[in-house]
Amino acid sequence: MTGDRRVLPSRRASGAVEDRDVVLIGAGVMSATLGVLLSELEPDWRITAVERLAEAGLESSSAWNNAGTGHAGLCEFNYTPRRPDGSVDASSAVRIGEQFLTSLRFWAHLVEQDLIGPPQAFLRPVPHLGFGRGADGVGYLRARFEALRGHPLFADLEFSDDPAVLASWSPLVFGDRPGSEPVAATRAAQGTDVNFGVLTRQLVSALRARGADVRLGTEVTSLRRRGDQWHVRTLDRATGARRELRTPYLFVGAGGGTLPLLQKARVPEVRRYGVFPISGQFLRTSRPELVGAHRAKAYGHAMPGAPAISVPHLDHRTVDGKQYLLFGPFAAFSPRFLVSGRWSDLLRSVRPANLPVLLASLRDNRSLVGYLVGQVAQTSGARLAALRAFVPGARAEDWELITAGQRVQLLKRTDGRGTMVGFGTEILVSAGGSLAALLGASPGASTAAATMIDVLAASFPDRMAGWAPRLRSIAPPVEGMSEGDLASAVDGARAALGLPPVVRAVDLGEPR
Numbered sequence: 001m002t003g004d005r006r007v008l009p010s011r012r013a014s015g016a017v018e019d020r021d022v023v024l025i026g027a028g029v030m031s032a033t034l035g036v037l038l039s040e041l042e043p044d045w046r047i048t049a050v051e052r053l054a055e056a057g058l059e060s061s062s063a064w065n066n067a068g069t070g071h072a073g074l075c076e077f078n079y080t081p082r083r084p085d086g087s088v089d090a091s092s093a094v095r096i097g098e099q100f101l102t103s104l105r106f107w108a109h110l111v112e113q114d115l116i117g118p119p120q121a122f123l124r125p126v127p128h129l130g131f132g133r134g135a136d137g138v139g140y141l142r143a144r145f146e147a148l149r150g151h152p153l154f155a156d157l158e159f160s161d162d163p164a165v166l167a168s169w170s171p172l173v174f175g176d177r178p179g180s181e182p183v184a185a186t187r188a189a190q191g192t193d194v195n196f197g198v199l200t201r202q203l204v205s206a207l208r209a210r211g212a213d214v215r216l217g218t219e220v221t222s223l224r225r226r227g228d229q230w231h232v233r234t235l236d237r238a239t240g241a242r243r244e245l246r247t248p249y250l251f252v253g254a255g256g257g258t259l260p261l262l263q264k265a266r267v268p269e270v271r272r273y274g275v276f277p278i279s280g281q282f283l284r285t286s287r288p289e290l291v292g293a294h295r296a297k298a299y300g301h302a303m304p305g306a307p308a309i310s311v312p313h314l315d316h317r318t319v320d321g322k323q324y325l326l327f328g329p330f331a332a333f334s335p336r337f338l339v340s341g342r343w344s345d346l347l348r349s350v351r352p353a354n355l356p357v358l359l360a361s362l363r364d365n366r367s368l369v370g371y372l373v374g375q376v377a378q379t380s381g382a383r384l385a386a387l388r389a390f391v392p393g394a395r396a397e398d399w400e401l402i403t404a405g406q407r408v409q410l411l412k413r414t415d416g417r418g419t420m421v422g423f424g425t426e427i428l429v430s431a432g433g434s435l436a437a438l439l440g441a442s443p444g445a446s447t448a449a450a451t452m453i454d455v456l457a458a459s460f461p462d463r464m465a466g467w468a469p470r471l472r473s474i475a476p477p478v479e480g481m482s483e484g485d486l487a488s489a490v491d492g493a494r495a496a497l498g499l500p501p502v503v504r505a506v507d508l509g510e511p512r
């Protein structure tokens with residue numbers, strides 16, 4: 001909890017303080033999802049969302065600032081670690097698959113209620129491939145396939161090391177592969193490509209339709225806790241007008257802007273937290289002969305010592321009606337916390353209380369630091385070599401390097417060590433549940449519905465029982481469902497969203 005501070009006269013908000021039941025800071029996919037959930041659960045609550053940019057979903061949630069993968073555990077190896085005995089632990093893949101199904105069911109509910117749509121504007125079927133190379137990589141992929149294949153969330157997963165089958169899955173990756181290196185792939189035709197920017201704007205429209213007040217081009221400049229209320233000062237970036245909102249519940253979904261706001265508000269839990277920004281870069285092409293030869297998202301193995309977010313992948317994307325391939329990510333350094341942030345962001349976040357954590361994180365994560373330094377120093381030739389592991393005949397002139405979003409990694413002390421928090425998301429709840437914030441960026445937009453239900457549970461524990469029946473119809477819980485129910489839930493959500501049905505393994509025939 002923070003103490004009162006005097007307001008400088010020049011910074012004084014004009015007009016009366018405006019009372020709200022909920023204030024959401026930021027209009028990315030997370031705030032927009034939470035706002036829609038709350039507007040469904042409590043239609044009478046006065047909700048205001050405040051976004052500093054002129055449009056919603058332009059930062060991390062923008063189509064060009066993320067890879068658009070509907071993460072469901074179908075192809076990402078970081079969710080299926082190998083056990084010492086060589087078998088594969090599928091539990092994280094099942095969890096992320098369940099979280100994505102929760103998102104699908106939430107979006108399906110909104111489409112059925114005519115609150116968002118059309119779903120084809122933000123959701124497309126794009127098969128997900130897992131790509132194994134070398135004897136070890138192929139062995140791992142086979143073990144991964146065995147671990148997942150019996151589960152209803154992975155019911156259409158296929159495995160092949162047959163060059164003809166692989167070439168039919170992606171002519172670009174497997175069609176003309178020189179050399180004798182063993183390769184194999186898994187394929188899940190149920191995979192998706194999601195334009196989270198469009199989705200965010202659809203959610204914000206739904207929020208407005210429900211009577212919420214969405215203030216674009218308006219920056220939150222400070223937060224203060226007084227009694228049992230939060231006072232939120234805002235600045236209209238076009239007119240310079242300053243206003244003040246007062247609310248008993250605040251959600252800080254400001255992406256990279258979250259930690260600086262919490263620091264300004266002197267939220268005690270973040271005193272010793274630091275953050276470190278990493279930007280993602282991708283190679284991109286729109287050449288029709290390349291784009292047409294890879295209608296899939298293919299995920300490979302991370303390099304030794306590299307973090308899970310660095311897993312190389314070649315993605316088919318559709319953005320604004322045009323088709324592209326994206327390959328990456330490559331890490332780069334920028335001290336900004338938002339794509340539209342300031343060069344001084346990193347420096348301004350350093351305080352006496354968090355400096356030891358920053359230094360300890362550098363000391364205790366040497367392999368990661370080494371990886372980042374190597375990435376920053378990487379030449380265009382090295383990037384092309386990485387691409388050629390996927391696209392053997394890739395030519396430099398067909399691909400351009402683009403900078404995607406900023407990931408602001410959370411640094412904190414765990415067990416006496418400085419830790420980069422697993423490149424994961426941390427839900428922070430403060431001041432008796434009156435403030436919730438999201439720190440970190442992964443597993444990302446795909447899990448927005450499940451993550452925001454967790455935020456509701458952490459913020460409003462006393463209301464959850466009363467909300468449960470309504471929540472069950474908005475975003476029905478998935479955990480603990482029987483296999484048959486899970487399969488029907490997948491089918492129902494996909495049908496409502498206009499996605500093709502899952503063709504299950506039993507219909508694909510054996511052997512695969």
Ligand SMILES: Cc1cc2nc3c(=O)[nH]c(=O)nc-3n(C[C@H](O)[C@H](O)[C@H](O)COP(=O)(O)OP(=O)(O)OC[C@H]3O[C@@H](n4cnc5c(N)ncnc54)[C@H](O)[C@@H]3O)c2cc1C
Pocket residue numbers: 025026027028029030031050051052053056057058059060061062065066067068069070071196218219220221253254255256257258261279280281329338404405406407438441442443444445446447
């Ligand atoms: C390179 C990369 C690839 C990714 N790939 C994927 C993927 O394939 N699949 C996936 O599911 N996820 C992916 N992610 C993660 C995903 O993009 C994020 O988890 C998600 O978009 C975060 O949404 P958000 O709403 O928290 O943040 P944002 O979308 O960044 O929204 C925060 C909003 O807050 C606003 N804001 C900030 N400060 C203030 C302030 N003071 N006042 C008012 N407004 C403010 C910002 O302008 C912004 O609009 C990827 C991320 C990166 C960086």
